[in-house]
Amino acid sequence: MIPERKQVLVVDDEANLRKVLVAQLTRDGYDVHTAADGEEARELLQEHHVDLVITDLRMPRLDGMELLRWALADDPTRPVVMITAHGTVDTAVEALKLGAFDYVTKPFDQTEIRSVAQKALKARDLAGSEVAPFTSSASGTGGETPGRFRIIGQSAPIQEIYGVLEKVADTPTTVLISGESGTGKELIARALHESSSRNPKPFIRLNCAAIPKDLMEAELFGYERGAFTGAVSSKPGKFELAHGGTLFLDEIGELPLEMQVKLLRVLQESEFERVGGIKTIGVDVRLVTATNRDLREMIARGSFREDLFYRLNVVSIHLPPLRERTSDIPLLVDHFVRKFNGRLRKQIERVAPDAMQRLLGYEWPGNIRELENVMERAVLFCDDPVLSAKDLSPEVRGDARSQTPAPGTVGVRTDSHPAVDGQAADGQASGDGGLREQVRAAMARLEKDLILRALQQTSGNVTRAARLLKISRKGLQLKMKELGLREPG
Numbered sequence: 001m002i003p004e005r006k007q008v009l010v011v012d013d014e015a016n017l018r019k020v021l022v023a024q025l026t027r028d029g030y031d032v033h034t035a036a037d038g039e040e041a042r043e044l045l046q047e048h049h050v051d052l053v054i055t056d057l058r059m060p061r062l063d064g065m066e067l068l069r070w071a072l073a074d075d076p077t078r079p080v081v082m083i084t085a086h087g088t089v090d091t092a093v094e095a096l097k098l099g100a101f102d103y104v105t106k107p108f109d110q111t112e113i114r115s116v117a118q119k120a121l122k123a124r125d126l127a128g129s130e131v132a133p134f135t136s137s138a139s140g141t142g143g144e145t146p147g148r149f150r151i152i153g154q155s156a157p158i159q160e161i162y163g164v165l166e167k168v169a170d171t172p173t174t175v176l177i178s179g180e181s182g183t184g185k186e187l188i189a190r191a192l193h194e195s196s197s198r199n200p201k202p203f204i205r206l207n208c209a210a211i212p213k214d215l216m217e218a219e220l221f222g223y224e225r226g227a228f229t230g231a232v233s234s235k236p237g238k239f240e241l242a243h244g245g246t247l248f249l250d251e252i253g254e255l256p257l258e259m260q261v262k263l264l265r266v267l268q269e270s271e272f273e274r275v276g277g278i279k280t281i282g283v284d285v286r287l288v289t290a291t292n293r294d295l296r297e298m299i300a301r302g303s304f305r306e307d308l309f310y311r312l313n314v315v316s317i318h319l320p321p322l323r324e325r326t327s328d329i330p331l332l333v334d335h336f337v338r339k340f341n342g343r344l345r346k347q348i349e350r351v352a353p354d355a356m357q358r359l360l361g362y363e364w365p366g367n368i369r370e371l372e373n374v375m376e377r378a379v380l381f382c383d384d385p386v387l388s389a390k391d392l393s394p395e396v397r398g399d400a401r402s403q404t405p406a407p408g409t410v411g412v413r414t415d416s417h418p419a420v421d422g423q424a425a426d427g428q429a430s431g432d433g434g435l436r437e438q439v440r441a442a443m444a445r446l447e448k449d450l451i452l453r454a455l456q457q458t459s460g461n462v463t464r465a466a467r468l469l470k471i472s473r474k475g476l477q478l479k480m481k482e483l484g485l486r487e488p489g
Helices: 014-029 038-047 064-074 086-098 110-127 156-168 185-194 213-221 257-270 295-301 306-312 326-344 355-359 367-381 416-426 435-457 464-469 473-483
Strands: 006-012 031-035 052-056 080-084 102-106 176-177 203-207 246-250 271-275 278-282 287-289 315-318
Touching: 006 014, 006 038, 014 031, 031 038, 031 213, 038 052, 038 064, 038 464, 052 064, 052 110, 064 080, 064 086, 080 086, 080 110, 086 102, 102 110, 110 203, 110 257, 156 185, 156 315, 176 185, 185 203, 185 246, 185 287, 213 257, 257 271, 295 306, 306 435, 326 355, 326 367, 355 367, 367 435, 435 473, 464 473
Parallel strands: 006 031, 006 052, 052 080, 080 102, 176 287, 176 315, 203 246, 246 287
Antiparallel strands: 271 278
């Protein structure tokens, strides 16, 4: 299985600071790229699959704020952490309101950088990739768009959600969004914000599952200088940043009980104190929360406060799983084909009926997020203008002999390896090696096929192939050497 190491891009015009961050992040197990300014960083982001950007604010050519705007437009799920000096903290706060994940203030220590990197990457893993907003019709030829509020769907359950959004979007009412993982809960939260009079103000999001319990209070309410070890300066929390706008707390069921009490107080009184502070801060925040857990069951177990539940659940929006809105699948498939045509430089014109039949018949345990991943793999490996069933992953095709790829792998096509498929016709392994050796050999063949296809798609460009495979260039080169593949050129 191709190894997956998180890739971090460090952007700073100070060479010494880049060296320090590279040394530390490398020790922490990350593959690190560097750039001396925003323009160079933008070029690197186009060439490499980067999981986290850590960038200075003040740089020549393209500064940190402009890089932030470009990076968020390129990939809204990729976290960006800002590095700032004391005199530019206000600018860093503005960056958070624009969508930066966090900021650190110079001078910073090793623990702070490690903590913010871990939080950012965990938040990215938890967020996955929700359905992106669309700007054209499902047919790609103009006409009526297949949904509203930048949400793709025309099924009865989605039409019902449109009606709720119309009524509650421009109100201060708290909303609880429920649904399985991958159904698009953050997209609904953004629709509530963008369709309200709060739209010009910040939309601040926090995934409660990504924050360690001992740091949750500081994340929500901020802290004063010296409040704890590593608090070298004061820092606002998510409630302050969201003042006048919307605060979206995802995975609210992961909030510790002691923090549930404090959250309830803020909702009732619209005020709080920073950690280590004595000044009471008043805020005007519209709170939207989401969960994929059964909060009523958690209440019965004593792990979620009943009074907080009723305070959050003033309006409830339940997102149906994709298997309950199959009529929306063709619209979503068309959207993803157009999206990945652009990203992967392909020219797929349509989806064949046999492929659509498989897509409609699959259960989609990972919902829209899984559909997006399946379509990315299919578009990547489709060599024809028409995407057919053979381009889909084995589990979607209904191949009984296939197994779901392990996490971190890109859709491997087992149908291209008859020698592997023919091994277990009677339940017995063929060949002289044991099961473990045969599995290892089969995985090597699958990896080799995957790498060759990626290289073919990128005309032999190893850097771009690594980005498609979502590993570092060095990691791909090592794997090619291990598999006996010579680097093109």
